Amino acid sequence: MAIKFGRPIELRDTPRRQTDALASPSLDLTIRMRRNRKTEWARRLVRENVLTTDDLIWPMFVVDGHNARTPVASMPGVERLTVDQIVRDAERAAKLNIPCIALFPFTEPSLRDEQGSEALNPDNLVCQAVRAIKKEFPDIGVLCDVALDPFTSHGHDGLIEGGKILNDETVAVLVKQALTQAEAGCDVIAPSDMMDGRIGAIREALDDNGFGDVQIMSYAAKYASAFYGPFRDAIGSAKTLTGDKRTYQMDSANSDEALREVELDIAEGADMVMVKPGMPYLDIVRRVKDHFAMPTFVYQVSGEYAMIAGAAANGWIDGERAMMESLVGFKRAGADGILTYFAPKAAEKIKAES
Numbered sequence: 001m002a003i004k005f006g007r008p009i010e011l012r013d014t015p016r017r018q019t020d021a022l023a024s025p026s027l028d029l030t031i032r033m034r035r036n037r038k039t040e041w042a043r044r045l046v047r048e049n050v051l052t053t054d055d056l057i058w059p060m061f062v063v064d065g066h067n068a069r070t071p072v073a074s075m076p077g078v079e080r081l082t083v084d085q086i087v088r089d090a091e092r093a094a095k096l097n098i099p100c101i102a103l104f105p106f107t108e109p110s111l112r113d114e115q116g117s118e119a120l121n122p123d124n125l126v127c128q129a130v131r132a133i134k135k136e137f138p139d140i141g142v143l144c145d146v147a148l149d150p151f152t153s154h155g156h157d158g159l160i161e162g163g164k165i166l167n168d169e170t171v172a173v174l175v176k177q178a179l180t181q182a183e184a185g186c187d188v189i190a191p192s193d194m195m196d197g198r199i200g201a202i203r204e205a206l207d208d209n210g211f212g213d214v215q216i217m218s219y220a221a222k223y224a225s226a227f228y229g230p231f232r233d234a235i236g237s238a239k240t241l242t243g244d245k246r247t248y249q250m251d252s253a254n255s256d257e258a259l260r261e262v263e264l265d266i267a268e269g270a271d272m273v274m275v276k277p278g279m280p281y282l283d284i285v286r287r288v289k290d291h292f293a294m295p296t297f298v299y300q301v302s303g304e305y306a307m308i309a310g311a312a313a314n315g316w317i318d319g320e321r322a323m324m325e326s327l328v329g330f331k332r333a334g335a336d337g338i339l340t341y342f343a344p345k346a347a348e349k350i351k352a353e354s
């Protein structure tokens with residue numbers, strides 16, 4: 001049936017009104033999409049996606065010291081926290097019903113070396129923070145990033161030889177890093193390094209060492225991105241990073257390749273998969289969710305946060321609305337959860353409105 005201007009032509013029993021369209025601009029529309037938007041209650045009724053606090057993972061930066069909170073200049077509103085302060089924010093997360101927090105260390109430059117040895121120190125900042133949080137708040141999920149970049153003097157995620165990032169040798173170290181974090185009490189191991197084969201190797205090691213219940217969230221489709229800049233400030237690797245990460249992180253032009261990466265990580269034992277960054281890669285989130293029907297996460301990275309928080313701080317956009325719009329956008333794209341530096345703010349807003 002041909003439909004023109006809203007009503008099937010075949011159903012038109014009376015001739016169109018012979019009015020002067022300009023004088024009386026009344027369109028003969030059967031369907032008017034605006035009816036469902038006319039009031040707040042109607043909009044709520046037809047709303048397709050809702051952001052809840054259950055969707056949030058809160059990334060936090062841990063730094064050495066006591067009772068200190070240092071602002072990260074390029075991430076307005078985000079601070080590096082000493083372990084005692086991380087515990088205070090874990091309490092805030094628990095009160096806000098945020099299910100999980102993610103930990104990233106600022107490693108003292110004197111502790112960084114070519115091999116990222118500090119990653120294997122069972123008393124490193126991340127392990128201290130995990131133990132402190134788990135002691136006071138055992139019911140909150142703690143996720144630990146697995147990669148060497150916060151610990152290496154060169155700022156890369158893996159070992160380097162002759163200018164090349166070594167894959168299999170790096171995986172062997174990452175396995176030890178994951179075990180160190182699991183020993184400390186970490187609930188979710190999240191490898192972000194993009195080495196081939198690391199998920200399978202880590203899964204096997206966890207299982208062989210009595211950590212069969214520890215989950216793996218793989219940064220499965222992680223792109224080489226300009227949007228990680230402020231994070232590198234936060235963990236102190238911005239100045240030391242030599243070159244870029246394009247030999248291991250994905251090319252932003254690729255989409256099918258993301259499906260192959262995700263498929264491999266699932267086959268190797270990932271319980272949850274992640275796409276990163278978020279906003280420029282919503283199409284990848286949708287494809288991954290549709291293709292694999294896996295618990296699918298997305299990381300709204302530091303640069304995305306900085307764009308919104310920075311513009312809001314300058315009065316150029318409404319920061320709260322932009323925050324909520326960006327977060328529900330991830331839900332609409334198919335994400336089951338979002339790692340976002342906005343987590344506490346968004347949770348507070350959700351709580352205030354419920």
Ligand SMILES: NCC(=O)CCC(=O)O
Pocket residue numbers: 145147192227228229230231232300301302303
């Ligand atoms: N492995 C964790 C990250 O690289 C985070 C990046 C960001 O927030 O920019």
Ligand SMILES: [Mg+2]
Pocket residue numbers: 194195196197220261264265
């Ligand atoms: Mg991979």
